[in-house]
Amino acid sequence: MLLKALALRSIDEIPKIQEDVTKKTIIILKVTPLAQKSVDELKSSVEQLYEFATAIGGDIARLGDERVVITPPGVKIWRGLQ
Known part of the structure; x- marks a missing residue:
């Protein structure tokens, strides 16, 4: 499993x-661009x-105002105490 940090500049990406997510990569995506x-x-x-x-x-899930994290199957995101 890998972790990639990317910037989203176009919907074409x-x-x-x-x-990448299908290939078991966790993506941290900066959406500001x-x-x-x-x-x-x-x-x-x-x-x-x-x-x-x-x-x-x-x-x-959203990570603050600028980022989104996307995980493959089997990796869940902790969202804090409810």
């Missing part, structure tokens, strides 16, 4: 991120990643 270009593209990208993570049994 989503398939590569999905491929895309947010500065297009909030609509950012929303669409996050929706695609959420649907993907849910469909494969992975997990996705």
Whole structure:
């Protein structure tokens, strides 16, 4: 299993991120570059990643205002005490 930190600059990068997660890579994704270009593209990208993570049994969560973490199946994200 690997961990990658990437910056999302375009919605066109989503398939590569999905491929990496499928190959058991945890992704920490900085979304600020895309947010500065297009909030609509950012929303669409996050929706695609959420649907993907849910469909494969992975997990996705926001890390502050600038980052999202996406995990492959078998890796769950701790969200604190409820």
